[in-house]
Amino acid sequence: MSAGIDSTRGQDPPARSRIRIESDTPVPQTGITGPSVNGHRITAPEVVFDSQDVSIFYGAKQALAGVTLRIRSGQITALIGPSGCGKTTFLRSLNRMNDSVPSFRIEGQILYHGHDIYGGNVDQVEVRRRIGMVFQKPNPFPKSIYDNVAWAPRNLGLKSELDDRVEKALRGAALWDEVKDRLKDSALGLSGGQQQRLCIARAIAIEPSVLLLDEPASALDPIATGAIEELMHSLKGRFTIVIVTHNMQQAARVADRTAFFSLEMSGEKPTGALIEFDDTETIFGRPRDPRTRDYVTGRFG
Amino acid sequence: MSTPAAPPALQNPRAARARSRRKKADRIGDRLLFGICLAAAILAIAVIVLIGYEVVNGAGPAISKFGLGFLVHQDWQPNFKIFGAGSLLFGTVVTSTFALLLGAPIAISIGLYLSLLAPAGVRGIVSPLVEMLAAIPSVILGFWGVLVLAPFVHEHMEPWLHGAFGFIPIFGSPETTGASIFTASLILTIMVIPIIASISRDLFLAVPRDLQDGASALGATRWEVVRGVVLPSTSSGVVAASLLGLGRALGEAIAVSQVVGAGSAIQTSLFKTGDTLAARIANQFPGTGPGLYQSSLFYLGVILLVIGLISNLVAQWIGRRFSYEGAVAR
Amino acid sequence: MSAGIPDPAAPLTPTGNLRRRQVFSKMTEYSATIAAVIAVAVLVIVVFSVIQRGASALSLDFVFTAAPTGIGPELLGTAVIVGLGMVIAMPLGVLIALFLTEYAGNRAAGPIRLTLDLMNGIPSIIIGLFIFGLLVDHKQQSGLAGSVGLAIIMLPLIARGSQEVLLLVPSSIREASDALGVARWRSVLGIIVPSALGGIVTATVLAVARAAGETAPLIFASSLGDPSKFSLNPLEALPNVPVRIFTLSEEGNPEGFAQAWGMSLVLISLILFASLGARALLARSKRKMAG
Structure with a gap:
């Protein structure tokens, strides 16, 4: 635990039932080296997101209840579960993409490197600048391939060596070789898989520290999906990655840690909840919770 | 107005005659409604053309006198x-x-x-x-x-x-x-x-x-x-x-x-x-x-x-x- | 990490150029808000001026008697001219809309739609010239000529508005009646038009509200009506509100101004209430059909 987790709000345990996941289980050192901070190599990856008893509401409807988990630096964390279980809602609350939903309300706290993401003096544009996001459906801008990638760096004033930055981002997204001769062409002419990799390139061009991926391969064919998964491996370590996926094999292939969400009855209405969060091998090999076991063995969902 | 479709097995001559009258009426009705709609649409085009014609026509003497x-x-x-x-x-x-x-x-x-x-x-x-x-x-x-x-x-x-x-x-x-x-x-x-x-x-x-x-x-x-x-x-x-x-x-x-x-x-x-x-x-x-x-x-x-x-x-x-x-x- | 990339663990307050960008963004947001405030303010100022200056002229006598004390003949004339115009334009507009949605393929619909858009864009003064050339020149002014002019203004509005609601009628209804072997004209007149009726009426009311204030065609068609005489005869020139406001505003006579303000108030209230009501109705019927 190197990040100071000083909760600024008081935390009363809520009355409703919730599942607390013991997130201080030691992280296995399976070759994951943490990022270096101030030149010191640290062995236990730093906590990037510390979600403390987070509940999310849309108007009167509760979408998510009491999620507590910690996401560590440089790892790939997968959020899995049946549809409607609130995993995407949770992901979108990590970079405040839900703010534009008028009736959105959040309880509990999400700390990013110890800073409350929903704190009073937080700038949501800064949040998104540091915590990038790639969406389910590829959404390239109706601009050229080059401009898609160069747009955000230009906004941020990262204009020196822009061409290099664009090339680096496209290489990082394993797209450079396919598009280097047609950077001026419209991005809308790319295939779905290429478009999604362009969106990833666009996101990493401004060097965020976290990448949130919301089912990035669900709209793609198996080959393009394979390319995206390969890409995730290559991005691992440079970025902290949180990925929502429907596809359990995908989670098993790419993720270090996996969180299983499900719909639980809270009173009358089903509400999303975190059931179990552990190393990916544990979740898929010997899950502790019977509901997780049922889901990963395909008995439900 | 839904027409109850009679099962073919139970046809009697009177019903058949009524149905064929109805079919004929429907054919005429279809043609008529289409014709009226088409006529209305053509009228709109005609009005536009006529507007152009009337205005240019009224301007005739001035156009020939002053030109461009x-x-x-x-x-x-x-x-x-x-x-x-x-x-x-x-x-x-x-x-x-x-x-x-x-x-x-x-x-x-x-x-x-x-x-x-x-x-x-x-x-x-x-x-x-x-x-x-x-x-x-x-x-x-x-x-x-x-x-x-x-x-x-x-x-x-x-x-x-x-x-x-x-x-x-x-x-x-x-x-x-x-x-x-x-x-x-x-x-x-x-x-x-x-x-x-x-x-x-x-x-x-x-x-x-x-x-x-x-x-x-x-x-x-x-x-x-x-x-x-x-x-x-x-x-x-x-x-x-x-x-x-x-x-x-x-x-x-x-x-x-x-x-x-x-x-x-x-x-x-x-x-x-x-x-x-x-x-x-x-x-x-x-x-x-x-x-x-x-x-x-x-x-x-x-x-x-x-x-x-x-x-x-x-x-x-x-x-x-x-x-x-x-x-x-x- | 190159310059301009913030330390991951830094607080989530603006880094780099963000503070400057946010200031600029806020400024543009404020300007957009101010623009909306300006538009609303202009509306309020105009309506307020009309109420302030027109209210004193209002009385039962003003509305129901003839010149010099009232504007009864003008109101009646406007009602006749606009009403007749509606009677001409509404069926034509609905038929054209039906042609577009029920019969025309893409190739036939294109020119019709273009025609309607062009018709909508023709300056009303041109329609006035047209009416003059067609119906007034060598003959005489008449309320009917004015009605035809207003009908040309209403037609594209009614047709496009009706077309919009007809398109909202679920295609499953059409397919279902086709599958049942119901003749096209029966399903069109019996099912499709009735279920779009709310929207068609709204479009017509909006078109009437727009046409009721149109002045340009009427100065050619019906400007010589006698404001001291009530008349329902559309074959003679009928006094009417817009032309009367126009002439009074050109005359520069304070008493005439007072009367014109009063007429403006009456006209503007009718128009604003009609179009507000129609819009509310439209929103409701669209919700009903879409839901």
């Missing part, structure tokens, strides 16, 4: 049977351009406000209010222009603008009344704003949410999302909307004729009187009889019709090209 020189000659002296549209064309172009330059940015901003910024409750109130502005009859706007706006322009805006920007010749010294090209332009601005605003609001509302999310997820400010995604993907539609507004401004006769002062010369200062094609027709037509005078007014109508049709057609063309692009992009 009519467009540039500035003299308008009914007593000497000398007519030219030069100064009117000038007045039309100046007032409409002014209205568009001032009105379009305001209207586009309103569209942005209503589509992206305003809370749902506020949008529900302001949106209809902006459209109400378009519902005010031009004759009332013009009347208000003469009695309320013109004095205000004369007493406050003209001296101030002349004082601050007098070094630019278009802001000349204040005149004796507020009836001027400037006041007419302001009235036209008020008229074009709701047109452009409501179209651009709808265009901005149609920009896919996921594109905007994609932009804000890259750490873009609200303005950057607008500048980078919203405006570029709607630009041709916004241009088309502005052209429709321009068409409205070019053709407005009543309100302009009330406030423009009916001057007959090309002047540098916006505070001088002037006149436009449409306003001249509205002002002088009722007093004329058959003859070259009336025909010259029809000639003004021909010019107006041509300009109006061109701006409209260009707007339609741009608008269609846009919707085509949109269909491909999505």
Whole structure:
């Protein structure tokens, strides 16, 4: 635990039932080296997101209840579960993409490197600048391939060596070789898989520290999906990655840690909840919770 | 009116006869309704053609007398049977351009406000209010222009603008009344704003949410999302909307004729009187009889019709090209 | 990490150029808000001026008697002219809309739609010239000529508005009646038009509200009506509100101004209430059909 987790709000345990996941289980050192901070190599990856008893509401409807988990630096964390279980809602609350939903309300706290993401003096544009996001459906801008990638760096004033930055981002997204001769062409002419990799390139061009991926391969064919998964491996370590996926094999292939969400009855209405969060091998090999076991063995969902 | 379908096995001759009568009636009914609808559609086309014909026909004598020189000659002296549209064309172009330059940015901003910024409750109130502005009859706007706006322009805006920007010749010294090209332009601005605003609001509302999310997820400010995604993907539609507004401004006769002062010369200062094609027709037509005078007014109508049709057609063309692009992009 | 990339662990307050960008963004947001405020303010100022100056003229006598004390003949004339115009334009508009939605393929619909858009864009003064050339020249002014002029203004509005709601009628209804072997004309007149009726009526009311204030065609067609005489005869020139406001505003006589303000108030109230009501109705019927 190197990040100071000083909760600024008081935390009363809520009355409703919730599942607390013991997130201080030691992280296995399976070759994951943490990022270096101030030149010191640290062995236990730093906590990037510390979600403390987070509940999310849309108007009167509760979408998510009491999620507590910690996401560590440089790892790939997968959020899995049946549809409607609130995993995407949770992901979108990590970079405040839900703010534009008028009736959105959040309880509990999400700390990013110890800073409350929903704190009073937080700038949501800064949040998104540091915590990038790639969406389910590829959404390239109706601009050229080059401009898609160069747009955000230009906004941020990262204009020196822009061409290099664009090339680096496209290489990082394993797209450079396919598009280097047609950077001026419209991005809308790319295939779905290429478009999604362009969106990833666009996101990493401004060097965020976290990448949130919301089912990035669900709209793609198996080959393009394979390319995206390969890409995730290559991005691992440079970025902290949180990925929502429907596809359990995908989670098993790419993720270090996996969180299983499900719909639980809270009173009358089903509400999303975190059931179990552990190393990916544990979740898929010997899950502790019977509901997780049922889901990963395909008995439900 | 659903027809109960009788099971074929239970047919009797009477029912069969009734059904065949009915079938025949249905065939006639179908033909008839189609025919009437088609006739109505053709009538609409015929009206457009007829409008063009009547206006050109009325202008015949003036066209053969003055030819295209009519467009540039500035003299308008009914007593000497000398007519030219030069100064009117000038007045039309100046007032409409002014209205568009001032009105379009305001209207586009309103569209942005209503589509992206305003809370749902506020949008529900302001949106209809902006459209109400378009519902005010031009004759009332013009009347208000003469009695309320013109004095205000004369007493406050003209001296101030002349004082601050007098070094630019278009802001000349204040005149004796507020009836001027400037006041007419302001009235036209008020008229074009709701047109452009409501179209651009709808265009901005149609920009896919996921594109905007994609932009804000890259750490873009609200303005950057607008500048980078919203405006570029709607630009041709916004241009088309502005052209429709321009068409409205070019053709407005009543309100302009009330406030423009009916001057007959090309002047540098916006505070001088002037006149436009449409306003001249509205002002002088009722007093004329058959003859070259009336025909010259029809000639003004021909010019107006041509300009109006061109701006409209260009707007339609741009608008269609846009919707085509949109269909491909999505 | 190159310059301009913030330390991951830094507080989530603006880094780099963000503070400047946010200031600019806020400024543009404020300008857009101000633009909306300006538009609303202009509406309020105009309506307020009309109420302030027109209210004193209002009385039962003003509305129901003839000149010099009242504007009864003008109101009646406007009602006749606009009503007749509606009677001409509404069926034609609905038929054209039906042609577009039920019969025309893409190739036939294109020119019709273009025609409607062009018709909508024709300056009303041109329509006035047309009416003069067609119906008034060598004959005489008449309320009917004015009605035809207003009908040309209403037609594209009614047709496009009706077309919009007809398109909202679920295609499953059409397919279902086709599958049942119901003749096209029966399903069109019996099912499709009735279920779109709310929207068609709204479009018509909006078109009427727009046409009721139109002045330009009427100064050619019906400007010589006698304001001291009530008349229902559309074959003679009928006094009417817009032309009367126009002439009074040109005359420069204070008493005439007072009367014109009063007429403006009456006209503007009718128009604003009609179009507000129609819009509310439209929103409701669209919700009903879409839901």
